[in-house]
Amino acid sequence: MMILDILMYIPFLVGVFGDAVVGDKATNVSSSQNKNASCFDSELDFQLIDKDYDSKFWPNYKEVEKCISNLDPNEGIGDKLPHSCAYPIAIGLKLIDLKDINIAENLISMEIAYMEQWIDNRIILPSFMNSECVSADQLRSVIYLEPLHHYRAIIWSPDFYIRGCLGSRISSVIKSSEALVLHDNKMIDNLVTMHMILMCPMDFQYYPFDEQICNFTIESYGSFHKRIAIVWLPNGLQKLSEFRLEGYDVDVVQQHPSVIEYGGYVFPQLKATFIFRRIRIKYVLLIYVPSMLHFVIAWLAFFLPKEVSQGRCIINCSTTLSLVSMLSVYTRNSPHGGYVKVMDIWCYFSILFQFVCTLDAMIDTRLLYMAGNIKRNPLESGTRYVWGLVTDTSHWLGKEVRLVRTRDEGRGFDETARDIRRLTHISQAQKAPEQSAAKGTGGTLRNYRASPRYYRFLRLLVSYQEWSQYICLMWYLVFLLGYYVLCVP
Template sequence: MQRTDLLMRIRNYKDLENPPNYDSDKITVIEADLNVNSFDSINEASMDFKISVMLHLRWINHLITNQFTSVKSTLEYVEMDATKMGRLWVPDLYFPNEKRSSFFNVMTDNKMMRLHRNGTVDYTTRLALTLSCPMNLERFPFDKQTCSIKIESFGYTTSSLQLRWSNISENAVALNQTSLPQFEVTGRNYSHRERTHRFRGNFSYLQADFHLERNIGYYMIQMYIPSLLIVLLSWVSFWLNVNSVPARISLGVLSVLTITTQSSAVNASLPRVSYIKAIDIWMTTCLVFVFAALIEFSMANVLSRNSSSEKEFLQRIFRMTKIGRIEKEKNGNDVTIGLRRRRQSQTDGEKKDLIVNEFGNVNLKSEANEKAEKVEQNKGLVYASYLDIACRVLFPAIFAIFNIIYWVYFWKLTVN
């Protein structure tokens, strides 16, 4: 019966509704322990993280000792769950960087208070928190982040209440075995500080920092390797014939569209920041390379078309002249078309043909001159082939140099 009597007396004792040392100038010291049960998620887009914690607070209220003595209880402590705590005083703590929070209440509210004979009060509660975590994504996805839990009194200034991390446990902030899909917890530290609120005064607050390092594996598989393969695929056009216009155009356009879509998919899960990220440098460079491959084909195609267009132009004039001559003959026009004859050159043995133009003039062209014209006409096609051959070496070499600089630079930043 002494446990029941003790609980009834404590619940009915109104002075326990006030903070300890309420009628004196003494400062109430609250010691805190934090047990992190799990990191549920870390969201870069909203810059917050979800966490499940067990918060344990301890303080001393000597009025409780008097209650144990008054009922002559031999108990060392007595427990009170959420239904029995009633209006007993608990610190008015809140989380300054909180976005959302809730108590766990499966079966019953996950709150418990233990009152000791020596006046010590242990209060434990289980919380689900969504806390703000400002992130610097300049090195994304090679970045390291620090996310914090901050605890502060809402109404009691440092003159009446101060918060401290517990010195009983070596680890005032304990971290259970957690496995995050994209991050690894590399360390933690905790501190207590004071800060001033305008119009309110100085307040004591606790801060626990968790150091997180991003795992690069997901982004290697989903972003870096696919974009690398797309860049390599765009170089296949250098080995295709210059006249294979549909194949080279399709390859170039599809490569550009794929890189653009992939870059958009990366940024869709990230906040719209104004600075350049490490992944932006990579995706932009890949886009430049596939776009440059498409431009190279355009240049090669222009060179090849210029060589063939002159030949086609001369052939078109010859056909038009021949058609005009036939039409004039049908109309009975007396036009002297010219002479067809062959001469055997005694000096060099060159064979000359007579080419008739629409004005009746006779032009003689040697086989040597025709070959020279063909070489001149095919010069553009040769230049286009040389351009393709040069790009087969130039593009991979420049891209390899970029990769060396990119990966070495960000690897050193990650190590340091």
């Protein structure tokens, strides 16, 4: 925002907010003596106050204290805010430009125009604002009080502060972008346009679907809620079209006046809530869609012929490395915190499903290698349990190795089968000595393929591998549904 553009907001705010009337509590009663006091007194014309003016007390403080003294001492804070006795100070806030959201330090940077408005009947209007001193064509309804530091030192102003404000800067390259404005009804506008850095606690548990809520809180540090009330001007909270940031949807909500308690004392408070929502389409297109496409490639590899399972391993390993490289970039650039984010959950499970697809291809490769060796060497000791599994063409493993020939191609299958039965009888005769030897040494059988338990394990593994592509797809769809329900607000 250029300096000239910022300076333009001060008279604009005066025009927008200047017609507002601050409460019904401010009285406009003044004596005719005060009306005419400054007609011929140049000193009073400059000072605007007399010797009875005390800048330590707020306007109408005597009426406020009288109202409080008539209250029930046992009265609580109650739900009616602002307090019925409190003197109202109106606030106007114009949001000009949103500069930055620092997610690393939980800070937001913005340009704002801030305004406080109140009526002080103790002010003595200068002669050029008094209709009894000058003619109608010379009468002025609004003036800027200058020098600014002089009037801010002698005129009472609210003791308000912005909670969580870590710093502000008022531009003064050409002219300071702040003003103190006096109206002919003794209403005072305190305006300032500034660049502000506001602290905003952020929660990134649902990143990148998170919604950050920041409060712009105005409080009084020395006036109790029964004496001073902070209220909004009519149309007091305004957001310009420039108040936006790439990658976010920004909403502003005007809150009702409230109070806050410190050390047993209750102080007035006013809030404006900023809601920052990330634009999700960017993260869906750059993270979630590519991750799902990686899984689709790994899943489609299931339908390649089993004899090229080694090629499946290469494809799955390549897609896994590509996925890990892509997700690591976004994880490294995502907000850090001491908790698991939904983005982390997506990364972990995406890599897990890629690993499962790769592991499935490796198991296929191992089973085919083992079955091919058994088919080529049917007379090898300890193959009696798995021979039926290898030659059974009702499942995929038997179909894949059905064309594998035995090592002795000159012999027929019937002769081979007779040799298998002969080896079976021999192995049964040797079974008892082998078991006693294994029990005596505390070991196991030397040939693990001679175990019925191993045969049952292979049987289950082969059955699983036949339906593994559909099981993997089912679990991935379950994960997608659970992620959408639990992790996407």
